[in-house]
Amino acid sequence: MTAYELPKVWKWEDENSDLGGNRPTAGSRFEQTLPVGEAPFQLYSLATPNGIKATIMFEELKELGVDVDYDVYLINIGDGDQFGSDFVEINPNSKIPALVDQSQEPRLEIFESGSILLYLAEKFNKLIPTDIHGRTETMNWLFWQIGAGPYVGGGFGHFFAYAPEKMKYPIDRFTMETKRQLDLLDKTLGKRPYIAGEEYTIADIVNWSWYGRLVLDDLYEGSAEFLDIDSYPNVLEWARRIAERPAVKKGLEVEYKPIKD
Numbered sequence: 660m661t662a663y664e665l666p667k668v669w670k671w672e673d674e675n676s677d678l679g680g681n682r683p684t685a686g687s688r689f690e691q692t693l694p695v696g697e698a699p700f701q702l703y704s705l706a707t708p709n710g711i712k713a714t715i716m717f718e719e720l721k722e723l724g725v726d727v728d729y730d731v732y733l734i735n736i737g738d739g740d741q742f743g744s745d746f747v748e749i750n751p752n753s754k755i756p757a758l759v760d761q762s763q764e765p766r767l768e769i770f771e772s773g774s775i776l777l778y779l780a781e782k783f784n785k786l787i788p789t790d791i792h793g794r795t796e797t798m799n800w801l802f803w804q805i806g807a808g809p810y811v812g813g814g815f816g817h818f819f820a821y822a823p824e825k826m827k828y829p830i831d832r833f834t835m836e837t838k839r840q841l842d843l844l845d846k847t848l849g850k851r852p853y854i855a856g857e858e859y860t861i862a863d864i865v866n867w868s869w870y871g872r873l874v875l876d877d878l879y880e881g882s883a884e885f886l887d888i889d890s891y892p893n894v895l896e897w898a899r900r901i902a903e904r905p906a907v908k909k910g911l912e913v914e915y916k917p918i919k920d
């Protein structure tokens with residue numbers, strides 16, 4: 660690994676374009692007008708593991724007979740759309756997915772995928788158990804995914820697939836943690852059919868979007884072999900079962916409308 664001498668004060672070196680790329684500051688970088696459709700829900704997103712949680716949720720609600728009309732727009736995070744003024748108005752954290760419920764007066768802005776799923780589950784009383792035990796267990800695994808997922812995405816996935824060079828130290832560290840998480844899910848799913856118990860819930864949607872896709876080798880090419888995915892048979896069986904759900908298939912195929920002409 661390249662030797663690195665810590666400076667006294669870290670300084671950002673701008674290797675990025677004017678609009679895209681992360682910076683050590685938050686807030687909008689340019690004026691932007693996002694399209695707004697007629698549907699009660701306006702979703703600004705992209706089909707990443709966090710983004711598909713929202714479209715799968717909407718499609719699951721539709722399958723359950725809920726009248727949940729939504730418009731979905733493409734936020735190209737590579738182009739820096741998430742740093743435009745209208746998007747930042749909805750999500751000051753500049754990450755997809757971001758949702759507006761314009762059936763509320765004034766309109767309601769919802770960001771963080773977990774918050775979006777919980778909001779929709781509570782609003783329509785679906786995909787979250789009503790009894791205290793089931794509900795709490797669903798929340799446990801919902802929050803667990805939001806906290807644990809970044810070790811997989813920002814940790815394992817980043818160093819396995821995207822970092823400019825392969826570095827043993829971070830790959831060892833995040834592979835170990837990812838495998839620990841998979842083992843935890845495998846043990847949990849060895850005892851029950853769904854993440855939080857006997858029912859399919861929002862905890863399955865958020866976890867499948869990361870761990871289901873990971874074990875099905877749909878996230879980082881070659882990672883299924885590298886992680887020895889066959890040693891997590893319960894996760895694999897659950898991942899394949901969820902992938903067959905009509906709403907999941909539809910959620911992955913949703914057409915995103917452009918935000919620019």
Ligand SMILES: N[C@@H](CCC(=O)N[C@@H](CS)C(=O)NCC(=O)O)C(=O)O
Nearest residue numbers: 707709736753754755756771772773
């Ligand atoms: N904790 C957030 C994470 C959202 C997130 O990291 N979104 C990524 C795409 S999967 C993003 O928008 N990245 C753009 C950027 O970092 O500039 C959530 O669950 O909604």
